Amino acid sequence: KDQVFQPSTVASSEGAVVEIFCNHSVSNAYNFFWYLHFPGCAPRLLVKGSKPSQQGRYNMTYERFSSSLLILQVREADAAVYYCACTTGTASKLTFGTGTRLQVTL
């Protein structure tokens, strides 16, 4: 069964670099996506790709079956749920992980 795995919770101190890890068992998947979700708001794409990439404070690492989201200079306002997802080359649909809640301490 196609699945995406990520930790349920990650904690970090403000100002640190936090890493959220994701791995999958999706056949022929090669694109990773990282979404940010604040309760009550639409999930928002942070970074995506089939190779390491960066968008502002967000870095994405890439391996064949895993990816990490690194958030630089973590802020209290970054406390939210982060979803990892992947897709195959031709499929329309994304397979999402269960989400990681980021806790930020001052």
Place this chain on the structure above:
Amino acid sequence: DVKVTQSSRYLVKRTGEKVFLECVQDMDHENMFWYRQDPGLGLRLIYFSYDVKMKEKGDIPEGYSVSREKKERFSLILESASTNQTSMYLCASRRTGGNEQFFGPGTRLTVL
């Protein structure tokens, strides 16, 4: 900017009622999706549509149906709502050839 809107932010229904959740996107996207979000389970795909009047089952279609009569609108239907369908429902759309899905803000449905 792509805008995906959902008809209600909060909805309370009774067991056995027929429930319609509406989603509209304004960017002429061909593909639309319905997910439910539950604690510890993440986002699970219920149904998706890649064109008008076309639909495909996702991972958890049981108890749901969908309708796509117009390109911009994708409806999720609960024929007879049950308490285990209490959840957050998220709609998304995507342009064919693109790979980013754009989400709406969600509808929190409570079935009593």
